[in-house]
Amino acid sequence: MAPTVIRTHPAGGDFSRLRTEFALPDGFGPDVLAEAEAAVMDPVPQDGDREDATGLPLVTIDPPGSKDLDQALLVERRPGGFRVHYAIADLAAFVAPGGPIDRESRRRGQTLYLPDGNVPLHPPVLSEGAASLLPGETRRAVLWTIDTDADGDPESVHVRRALVRSTEQFDYETVQAAADAGRAHPSIAVLPELGRLRRELAVHRGALELQLPEQEISADEDGNWRLMRRPRTDVDAWNAEISLLTGMSAAKIMIDAGVGVLRTLPEAEPDAVNWLRRSARALGIDWPAEAGVAELLSTLDPRRPESLALYADTTRLLRGAGYTAFDGGAPEGITHAGIGGPYAHVTAPIRRLVDRFATEICLAVTADRPVPEWVRAALDRLPEFMSASDTLAGKVERACVDQVEAWILADRIGETFGAVVLRAEEARAEVLLEDPPVIAKSSGENFNEGGRVTIRLTAVDVDKRKVSFERV
Structure with missing residues (x-):
């Protein structure tokens, strides 16, 4: 489906009002920037040796134009199964515990993504520079090596600090096209096979994959905003499975050690x-x-x-997600029902606060060293920091989409649209328009979930980011 395009206009061409409404930070303080610049030249000392793994032909897969690259991977076949090398940006090499960057990142919690520019967790000199796994650059990383059996189940996990060098930066569509044509890059040629095996295991675990299309906003070179429906590709799923494999391995390490922080979701009633x-x-x-x-x-x-x-x-079965921190033994309720087992965030430390702390626990435990005191001291408040930032991120993302929907539809009041009913309630329904790909509420009677209906746009309030429809 071709994207729907609008031209920006003086009344609402950017998202500055939204940034003000949510009190989003504008840049970093001079102390944070100064520490980041100094850390690039003189990284924070780390315990243990750092392996030279620059010979591994790692590659990255991210959305087009991404600069904050957290992960680089290499998937190989081995006798009896597969070997995954997964390099994760080592933010602890640039963030001194208790320093200005650390304090600011705890306030932010995670990177927020807006169509006209993100609000990063860390200063760009780190997130898009020295810490990012950019191609052709030697970078400090935490390297996970996971050996699986022929079915994709992990048999051994090795995690350590390393120097790595990504060889290529790919996007999802490029990798998907190459895989479909049988021309996948050698570093990820067996990713489809392992990814499918991991998806089969996920189904057996009871993991829930909802293939709802994403609403994606982008801008062209002329300053036009585009709202597109982006279906999830196979490569999205395969790449996510590598991250999930690593996160589940990290969770096991922390549960066995009795100290850690997990992403949790209770089982549905x-x-x-x-x-x-x-x-x-x-x-x-x-x-x-x-x-x-x-x-x-x-x-x-x-x-x-x-x-x-x-x-x-x-x-509705995926409500109640949160973070569970523990020290002195794993508590009950440590699984993530949507994933079908225990899981931890460790694969996106550039963009998410908790990953840096969970990673340090895994490194210490597997090296038979004490977990750093600065990590243990933070565990009690990490769930609070992350839950607050998750809530804010969800609100900001929804507000951005609502704003673009309102801009797109502002001059189309009175027109009718075809739509699919996603949820039906008494005298109203949540619908997905076929073109433009807008999700909205519509008034009316006799809605049937999964049915196709015709609805009319009755009102648009650009300032409040509200659109109203009624069934024809």
């Missing part, structure tokens, strides 16, 4: 699953009694409207 079964039946989706939620979702065609509706309904 039986009543919620029963409600989802009724929803599937109403949508005309055959759900065998012996099949679990994950197994059913894996069989759905994401192009069909009834599948989109059931994906939307399944989000």
